[in-house]
Amino acid sequence: MKVLRPASLLVLLALAVTFPLLFPNPAVEQVAVLTLMFAAAVTAWNAFSGYSGYISIGHAAYFGIGSYAVAILCQDWHVPGGWLPFLLLPLAGLIAVVFAIPMGWVALRTRRHTFVIVTIAMFFIMQLMAYNLRSVTNGSRGMSLPIPVHWSGAFYDIPFYYVGLAVLLLALLVSWWIRNSKYGLGLLAIRDDEDRARGLGVRTGPFKLTAFVTAAFFFGMVGGLHAYFVESIFPSFAFDPLNDLMVALMAFLGGLGTLAGPVLGAVILVPAQQYFTIEFGKPGFYLMIYGAMFLAIILLLPQGIIPALRARFQRSEALAGPLRGADADGAGGAALAGDGEAERGGGPA
């Protein structure tokens, strides 16, 4: 927020709003819609995993639940194609929440690597259920969603674009609020030292669970939107493990725990993903490219783009003037110890 001043934020927002007018090409539009959906999901994921340090590789389960929720509700309530299915998105989010509460409660009893494994396991359990609960999900034959017949050709992507943008803005608002609230400070304290946070009165259990569930709500909404966008869903695509990896990859690339990082990660990686899938899709090469990208990010930019930029920015500032507060008077007298370079993992962008 210190780097992106309000004026430049307004310019970005104006650009996002007018994008479909500037680039009416349907192929570009389609990538833009997917980018917005992922950006919203990663932003929400980051508000849990980035702030609390609990890396979830299983939130795509709630994406799948949201997808099926919208598909099943449209089918049962005979919802016609058009604007109406968009109204079901908050409901899809809430259905994801209903699943996320007990699943999160169980998963959050573990920490670190164990937590990661538990979330992955839960994701695959949900995928298996989508395959096997045929009476509900129609199994591997999949389900169709209502088709908005009145939205033809070039207009088709426009409603999805703006609904996606609205969900993203809501996710950003929630993430921004969390980062600046007492609640968010508690999450950051959990990331740094959970037991110490408990010892200072932070109610770590409810804090972690609400953040986990909030992220699931957004995954449910985005999943529902995505299902409606692609018009049909199958267990392997609604519950796609690649979504889990891509979400984490985007957050790591942009900057884990920052506000703008996840959006930046999505803006870079979703178009890249689409391009690689089209160019190298056939023999499955694109999966290898993702693996290479993952390694490159971890090796070259372990903190992500935003924190790296911020560190550079602060370094140039530090060279211009003496580091603020470097000489403590009174007590210790010792100057900044060790890694004096101020790299702030968790600050807002």
Add this chain to the structure above:
Amino acid sequence: MSLLQATAVRKAFGGVVALDGCSITVEKGSLTGLIGPNGSGKTTLFNVMTGYEAVDDGEVAFDGKRITNAAPERVFQLGIGRTFQLTRIFPRLTVLENMHVAAQRQGLGGLFGRWSSSKEHARALELLEFVGLTRLEDVPARNLSYGQKKLLEFAYVLVAEPQVILLDEPAGGVNPTMIRYLTERIRALNELGVTFLMVEHNMEFVMGLCDRVVVMNHGVTIADGEPEAVRNDPRVLEAYLGA
């Protein structure tokens, strides 16, 4: 009047009995020192009194209420603060943010507000001033020196205005100037009515500051009294020198 009390507390880790029916009483308004050889169970006693470890047997009471095996956040909210032997601050948060983690708020509404209200901010700055860290408020806590980290941990425990503070080796690895400074701060708080229980190996520090000293060995308290008396107690000499 006793403020904090452990009665016949037992705690074993597998076959190792860390506390073997240990009892201790901390008088209200006192500066109590807790000494003993390494491995005598001092830190474990701190852990069971602050909810970080569950007791196998025995009771812990605070201000007349039973708090045996209460959760750490509850113990803290009741008014028992503690610091750790190896300081535990939040390395990636700034000094000021560290201060605000401990600032308690009532009800859900408090969580929705910004992490720093003007009143809390003033209080945090006041306490940073008290420990001499004011100018470092925007520095990530991991960049502080070891002594400064100890002061920060001390300061943020004070945010919640605890009635009793448990200090685990406050003077360990800290230079003499800092030790004098810390002694002064502890005295100042004690005059305001804060009770202290501190584990410390620096005898000069303990004997100079504390009005009462408790000695532990093999998981039980073996002596208890004024610093002079304890210093000359043959059981204490035996525990330390193994005579």
